[in-house]
Amino acid sequence: MFVTVTLSLLKGFLGTLKLFSLTLVFALPLGLLLALMEMSKRKLISAPVRFLIWWIRGTPLLLQLLVMYYGPGYIFHNNIWGSGDGGRFAAALAAFVINYSCYFAEIYRGGIQSIPFGQYEAGYVLGLTKNQIFTRIIFLQVIKRIVPPMSNEIITLVKDTSLARVIAVYEIIWNGQSFIKSAGIIWPLFYTGAFYLIFSGLLTMAFSALEKKLDYFR
Amino acid sequence: MAFLDTEHIRKSFGETEVLQDISFHMEQKTVLSIIGSSGSGKTTLLRCLNFLETPDEGIIRLNGEELFNGREQQKFSEAEVRAKRMHFGLVFQDFNLFPQYTAIENVMLAPKLLGTYGDQKAIEENAKRLLADMGLENRMDNYPHQLSGGQKQRVAIARALALSPDILCFDEPTSALDPELTGEVLRVIRELAKQDTTMIIVTHEMEFARDVSDYIIFMDNGHIEEEGTSEEVFYHPRSARTRQFLSSYKDEA
Numbered sequence: 007m008f009v010t011v012t013l014s015l016l017k018g019f020l021g022t023l024k025l026f027s028l029t030l031v032f033a034l035p036l037g038l039l040l041a042l043m044e045m046s047k048r049k050l051i052s053a054p055v056r057f058l059i060w061w062i063r064g065t066p067l068l069l070q071l072l073v074m075y076y077g078p079g080y081i082f083h084n085n086i087w088g089s090g091d092g093g094r095f096a097a098a099l100a101a102f103v104i105n106y107s108c109y110f111a112e113i114y115r116g117g118i119q120s121i122p123f124g125q126y127e128a129g130y131v132l133g134l135t136k137n138q139i140f141t142r143i144i145f146l147q148v149i150k151r152i153v154p155p156m157s158n159e160i161i162t163l164v165k166d167t168s169l170a171r172v173i174a175v176y177e178i179i180w181n182g183q184s185f186i187k188s189a190g191i192i193w194p195l196f197y198t199g200a201f202y203l204i205f206s207g208l209l210t211m212a213f214s215a216l217e218k219k220l221d222y223f224r
Numbered sequence: 225m226a227f228l229d230t231e232h233i234r235k236s237f238g239e240t241e242v243l244q245d246i247s248f249h250m251e252q253k254t255v256l257s258i259i260g261s262s263g264s265g266k267t268t269l270l271r272c273l274n275f276l277e278t279p280d281e282g283i284i285r286l287n288g289e290e291l292f293n294g295r296e297q298q299k300f301s302e303a304e305v306r307a308k309r310m311h312f313g314l315v316f317q318d319f320n321l322f323p324q325y326t327a328i329e330n331v332m333l334a335p336k337l338l339g340t341y342g343d344q345k346a347i348e349e350n351a352k353r354l355l356a357d358m359g360l361e362n363r364m365d366n367y368p369h370q371l372s373g374g375q376k377q378r379v380a381i382a383r384a385l386a387l388s389p390d391i392l393c394f395d396e397p398t399s400a401l402d403p404e405l406t407g408e409v410l411r412v413i414r415e416l417a418k419q420d421t422t423m424i425i426v427t428h429e430m431e432f433a434r435d436v437s438d439y440i441i442f443m444d445n446g447h448i449e450e451e452g453t454s455e456e457v458f459y460h461p462r463s464a465r466t467r468q469f470l471s472s473y474k475d476e477a
């Protein structure tokens with residue numbers, strides 16, 4: 007039984023991992039883009055982004071998942087997500103990407119704004135372009151400053167993926183819970199915790215390694 | 225026509241006119257020092273020359289080329305501003321070294337990115353020579369946080385020199401340093417003066433300014449209160465305000 011359960015949970019955990027990593031792949035760059043837009047001097051660009059961030063951070067992710075999946079069908083009478091597992095996964099991914107982009111944007115913004123203006127001016131008087139200043143001087147300093155808050159947020163994402171089951175996206179807790187009905191046992195549900203613990207433990211280690219790696223400058 | 229001509233520069237921040245009709249000239253291979261109490265507009269003037277601020281009015285002409293003319297209300301493109309900036313270098317009070325790069329990488333970064341300073345090898349050789357001139361041959365591979373304030377400022381000077389600006393500006397280069405470290409920075413600036421580097425130096429080190437400068441400008445409250453040779457300003461000041469300012473330093477010494 008233990009082997010059967012472990013195999014089933016591993017399969018569920020693959021779903022968790024897929025949602026986790028695809029969210030990061032899209033939300034990390036999108037968050038930076040939102041941060042840059044939010045800091046734009048042009049109100050036409052910054053105001054909508056600020057509104058989006060306020061809106062997303064002010065409502066529960068659980069609700070956003072439901073709205074993302076059921077909303078289009080309700081409003082347009084057309085389920086844009088398509089039927090079946092694929093459609094539900096796409097809706098969940100979209101909700102996660104938007105939600106996490108907004109949180110990441112605030113972290114990026116804090117990091118970017120913490121860099122002293124003298125760093126930009128030193129670049130300007132050396133004749134560098136704005137792009138060169140951002141990519142060659144500012145960016146790595148921002149990364150160094152945001153690693154700790156980013157790692158917190160990313161570890162929260164590991165656990166947040168379990169919310170996707172509200173729109174029936176298969177992930178590890180879903181699989182764990184299914185044993186209650188099918189076999190009348192509850193321990194597989196508790197066992198899922200071990201997977202989360204091990205995975206966030208690995209992530210914590212990876213992030214402290216990254217922090218060490220960036221320790222060569224201050 | 226002088227090498228650098230600035231005429232009738234005005235600059236306001238909101239209601240306060242920080243630069244009120246500033247005009248001065250300087251020749252190539254000379255050293256001009258700007259003294260004056262804090263808040264008198266010295267930094268703003270240097271920032272205008274380096275196009276970090278745009279004057280409201282006035283003309284800046286370098287070597288016959290008009291870099292700025294407030295009357296023409298031009299809006300320069302980013303590339304044009306960068307080209308104008310390249311005539312000037314600026315050494316900041318608080319160094320502003322790039323923390324993620326070693327001393328030599330700080331010096332090499334801009335020449336490499338600008339692409340008009342020869343190949344990698346030429347850029348590296350030049351950087352090594354400049355750092356050696358600054359007495360930093362053993363510090364080239366150190367990161368800024370591993371350097372003392374005086375060493376950092378010398379790296380910053382090498383970084384500015386690597387672009388061979390026509391005029392190198394210093395904004396209180398020793399004000400952020402512990403007193404025992406000012407000497408090493410002033411020494412390398414004196415050395416640059418001996419090698420005929422054209423420099424504009426904002427400083428509170430009066431003895432240094434007196435020795436190193438060909439010409440002195442005393443700024444007070446946004447205008448030039450007095451100007452002249454070192455001899456004239458320090459030993460025969462005409463304005464009562466200048467005498468008062470200079471005597472506040474004599475009391476300290």
Ligand SMILES: Nc1ncnc2c1ncn2[C@@H]1O[C@H](COP(=O)(O)OP(=O)(O)O)[C@@H](O)[C@H]1O
Nearest residue numbers: 237238242260261262263264265266267268269
């Ligand atoms: N960006 C700015 N905005 C508003 N006021 C400024 C700004 N920069 C400088 N000032 C004001 O201009 C005056 C001159 O400043 P500054 O040029 O730094 O003088 P100094 O370098 O001689 O001490 C000061 O009163 C200062 O507060």
Ligand SMILES: [Mg+2]
Nearest residue numbers: 266267268396
């Ligand atoms: Mg100043």
